[in-house]
Amino acid sequence: MPATIRDVARASGVHISTVSRTFSAPHLVNPETRGRVLACAEELGYRPNRAARALITGRTHNIGLIIADIANPFFPPLIKAAESQARQRDYHVFVADTNEDPVAEEELVHALAKQVDGVLLCSPRMSNSLIEQLSREVPLVVINRQVAGLPCVTMDVGQGARAAIEHLTGLGHRRVALLSGPRGSWTSREIRRAAGVAARAAGAELTVLGPNAPTETGGGALAEQVRRSEVTAVLAYNDLMAIGLIEELDAIGLRVPQDVSVVGIDDITLSRLTRPKLTTVATPTAAAGRTAVDMLLQHDAVAARGSRGGGRSGASDDRRTTAQVMLQTELVIRDSTAAVPADGRPRPEAGSVTPGPHRLAGPGRPTATTGGVVAS
Amino acid sequence: MPATIRDVARASGVHISTVSRTFSAPHLVNPETRGRVLACAEELGYRPNRAARALITGRTHNIGLIIADIANPFFPPLIKAAESQARQRDYHVFVADTNEDPVAEEELVHALAKQVDGVLLCSPRMSNSLIEQLSREVPLVVINRQVAGLPCVTMDVGQGARAAIEHLTGLGHRRVALLSGPRGSWTSREIRRAAGVAARAAGAELTVLGPNAPTETGGGALAEQVRRSEVTAVLAYNDLMAIGLIEELDAIGLRVPQDVSVVGIDDITLSRLTRPKLTTVATPTAAAGRTAVDMLLQHDAVAARGSRGGGRSGASDDRRTTAQVMLQTELVIRDSTAAVPADGRPRPEAGSVTPGPHRLAGPGRPTATTGGVVAS
DNA sequence: TTGAAAGCGCTAACAT
DNA sequence: ATGTTAGCGCTTTCAA
Numbered sequence: 001m002p003a004t005i006r007d008v009a010r011a012s013g014v015h016i017s018t019v020s021r022t023f024s025a026p027h028l029v030n031p032e033t034r035g036r037v038l039a040c041a042e043e044l045g046y047r048p049n050r051a052a053r054a055l056i057t058g059r060t061h062n063i064g065l066i067i068a069d070i071a072n073p074f075f076p077p078l079i080k081a082a083e084s085q086a087r088q089r090d091y092h093v094f095v096a097d098t099n100e101d102p103v104a105e106e107e108l109v110h111a112l113a114k115q116v117d118g119v120l121l122c123s124p125r126m127s128n129s130l131i132e133q134l135s136r137e138v139p140l141v142v143i144n145r146q147v148a149g150l151p152c153v154t155m156d157v158g159q160g161a162r163a164a165i166e167h168l169t170g171l172g173h174r175r176v177a178l179l180s181g182p183r184g185s186w187t188s189r190e191i192r193r194a195a196g197v198a199a200r201a202a203g204a205e206l207t208v209l210g211p212n213a214p215t216e217t218g219g220g221a222l223a224e225q226v227r228r229s230e231v232t233a234v235l236a237y238n239d240l241m242a243i244g245l246i247e248e249l250d251a252i253g254l255r256v257p258q259d260v261s262v263v264g265i266d267d268i269t270l271s272r273l274t275r276p277k278l279t280t281v282a283t284p285t286a287a288a289g290r291t292a293v294d295m296l297l298q299h300d301a302v303a304a305r306g307s308r309g310g311g312r313s314g315a316s317d318d319r320r321t322t323a324q325v326m327l328q329t330e331l332v333i334r335d336s337t338a339a340v341p342a343d344g345r346p347r348p349e350a351g352s353v354t355p356g357p358h359r360l361a362g363p364g365r366p367t368a369t370t371g372g373v374v375a376s
Numbered sequence: 377m378p379a380t381i382r383d384v385a386r387a388s389g390v391h392i393s394t395v396s397r398t399f400s401a402p403h404l405v406n407p408e409t410r411g412r413v414l415a416c417a418e419e420l421g422y423r424p425n426r427a428a429r430a431l432i433t434g435r436t437h438n439i440g441l442i443i444a445d446i447a448n449p450f451f452p453p454l455i456k457a458a459e460s461q462a463r464q465r466d467y468h469v470f471v472a473d474t475n476e477d478p479v480a481e482e483e484l485v486h487a488l489a490k491q492v493d494g495v496l497l498c499s500p501r502m503s504n505s506l507i508e509q510l511s512r513e514v515p516l517v518v519i520n521r522q523v524a525g526l527p528c529v530t531m532d533v534g535q536g537a538r539a540a541i542e543h544l545t546g547l548g549h550r551r552v553a554l555l556s557g558p559r560g561s562w563t564s565r566e567i568r569r570a571a572g573v574a575a576r577a578a579g580a581e582l583t584v585l586g587p588n589a590p591t592e593t594g595g596g597a598l599a600e601q602v603r604r605s606e607v608t609a610v611l612a613y614n615d616l617m618a619i620g621l622i623e624e625l626d627a628i629g630l631r632v633p634q635d636v637s638v639v640g641i642d643d644i645t646l647s648r649l650t651r652p653k654l655t656t657v658a659t660p661t662a663a664a665g666r667t668a669v670d671m672l673l674q675h676d677a678v679a680a681r682g683s684r685g686g687g688r689s690g691a692s693d694d695r696r697t698t699a700q701v702m703l704q705t706e707l708v709i710r711d712s713t714a715a716v717p718a719d720g721r722p723r724p725e726a727g728s729v730t731p732g733p734h735r736l737a738g739p740g741r742p743t744a745t746t747g748g749v750v751a752s
Numbered sequence: 753t754t755g756a757a758a759g760c761g762c763t764a765a766c767a768t
Numbered sequence: 769a770t771g772t773t774a775g776c777g778c779t780t781t782c783a784a
Binding site: 380381382392393395396397400401424425427428429430431432433 | 760761762763764
Binding site for chain 2: 769770771772773775776777778
């Protein structure tokens with residue numbers, strides 16, 4: 001049975017309100033008294049009960065992090081960064097997995113709402129209007145998607161896709177396939193749009209394949225279509241699909257990058273460890289996690305100042321401060337892309353030379369990414 | 377401002393205690409009244425405030441999951457499974473990352489203690505005695521380690537290591553290196569012990585290298601030592617180290633499996649995607665997560681029944697029910713192991729043939745692993 | 753600078 | 769079957 005504020009009060013011979021102040025407003029209590037109280041608290045192993053505190057202050061010092069699929073290697077770095085950032089600010093993090101299910105997503109927001117000061121919605125599958133509606137119940141920061149009027153953190157995959165297509169056309173490719181991601185995914189739409197524009201600008205033809213599940217299996221399942229489409233290069237929705245595709249391409253006799261070049265998106269750890277190493281668009285996922293937490297907590301601080309006596313205001317009306325941040329991406333050139341084969345298409349024997357790995361810009365995976373900020 | 381129990385009471389014309397009962401003991405309230413209350417609650421979007429409820433019942437319906445490193449691919453499947461299992465039982469999960477730091481670990485248990493009904497300690501780095509002490513503050517289930525008197529979920533890496541060594545000696549290897557993991561890791565000790573026994577039994581020589589960080593870098597850093605030690609096979613503490621080692625071995629001119637065979641442990645997703653595909657000991661991490669949650673919640677249910685009026689009893693004295701579960705592991709043979717080279721050691725040209733992938737037993741990664749149960 | 757009192761949202765005896 | 773009452777651990781006016 002843990003010590004309560006009353007135990008400490010008794011032990012140090014003061015009223016409980018003095019103990020309370022010692023922890024929540026130390027400057028309001030006599031240094032001497034404070035010392036005594038602190039000593040007793042220490043002695044008894046007392047820690048304020050956050051839940052009880054939340055009941056009256058309206059701030060739980062918890063946040064919720066809702067993830068589409070924890071086991072997808074894209075997410076763990078984001079979760080880790082978000083948790084770390086939150087804890088540094090003395091917040092604890094509920095993590096929940098929706099299994100890509102929009103219904104679970106909504107239910108989770110409701111269930112968590114009372115226990116948190118805000119929710120980070122990562123790669124949401126639900127509709128914009130539902131997100132807006134939920135944001136009136138609890139402050140929301142949306143990750144990997146833009147919703148008008150709500151704070152969002154996205155990564156500039158459009159710019160990344162453009163860089164990828166330019167890299168490919170620069171290598172002489174004129175027929176490129178795009179493996180599209182989940183229907184309704186903001187990221188997928190962005191990629192498609194930008195890739196289309198870039199291909200047109202370079203006079204290349206872009207064939208859209210899919211959509212398919214954003215997994216190795218989903219990518220692998222498109223290998224046959226890739227072969228039939230007679231493209232010489234592929235841009236995949238993400239690294240997992242790219243890697244699955246490469247595997248399957250290999251199985252049907254097409255070599256990467258000799259016969260087909262493949263570019264992924266995300267730069268998950270895995271992409272450095274496959275053979276060939278994957279050329280990919282690095283997305284700053286850790287930075288996204290940190291940024292989202294910062295945005296939420298800043299928002300939270302504002303709300304705390306504004307409302308007295310435990311009011312929970314939701315996104316309310318301070319829309320003026322609602323920022324939308326887009327983080328920069330970076331093309332990382334490794335071994336899965338090469339110059340277009342001389343005869344233009346699949347050959348049984350290996351063809352051109354594999355280029356040594358090098359990078360387009362920057363010294364490595366951006367750890368402190370500067371984001372292009374777009375105020376809404 | 378979310379609806380409270382009072383709003384519902386007013387709207388449905390009953391006392392708040394009736395509303396309370398409608399949610400926490402529905403059978404005690406007249407079906408008709410219940411219907412009316414439920415309707416009003418629905419109407420108002422009322423949801424019981426768990427924190428307030430916890431204050432009086434002593435049950436938060438939250439659990440804590442403390443992880444050494446979320447970004448380590450070993451953990452996400454465990455986190456996912458634990459969260460899923462917990463939520464199915466109407467529990468929410470705090471996830472926290474310690475960065476492998478024992479101090480952070482302890483701090484986290486303290487900080488979370490008041491907000492959860494129990495904590496899952498995954499791969500703890502702190503001392504046994506400290507774990508025992510903390511278990512008096514909040515119910516604990518230990519994962520990946522055995523602590524006397526506490527509920528633990530482990531995987532039988534000893535058996536796995538033995539199978540790996542037998543596989544290797546069966547292929548003719550007589551000089552085997554063991555890449556040891558973090559000092560003080562229970563898993564690492566188990567592996568070392570079992571591998572030693574198995575090697576001795578087969579008349580093989582076991583050289584222990586390390587300990588080193590359980591990462592690709594840590595594994596890669598040992599490549600030179602592996603070469604100098606003149607072994608023909610290596611068992612690594614985990615897949616990450618195995619993969620890093622293979623990369624680095626490749627860089628210094630040793631081919632896997634032609635020159636050196638390498639076996640990992642864990643069977644992370646990655647191990648199926650590298651070239652060569654990794655032979656490894658599959659550990660049922662998802663099952664471990666589920667099992668740990670079940671053990672904690674069962675414990676919790678017992679405690680709830682035992683203590684009246686919101687007492688938190690810690691592990692207290694019902695040690696008799698404290699089970700220690702060990703989950704079975706399974707050797708998965710892929711492409712990183714082969715018969716020992718004819719001349720016994722490193723050759724510039726590729727040597728023996730790569731065996732086709734096949735499995736020792738079972739149809740795949742054990743999804744529903746049966747655990748050998750050891751009561752303590 | 754400290755104490756007294758009220759109350760956050762809810763549950764759990766005890767009455768009725 | 770429902771209402772009354774007390775109070776979980778804490779913060780926050782308001783007075784002293």
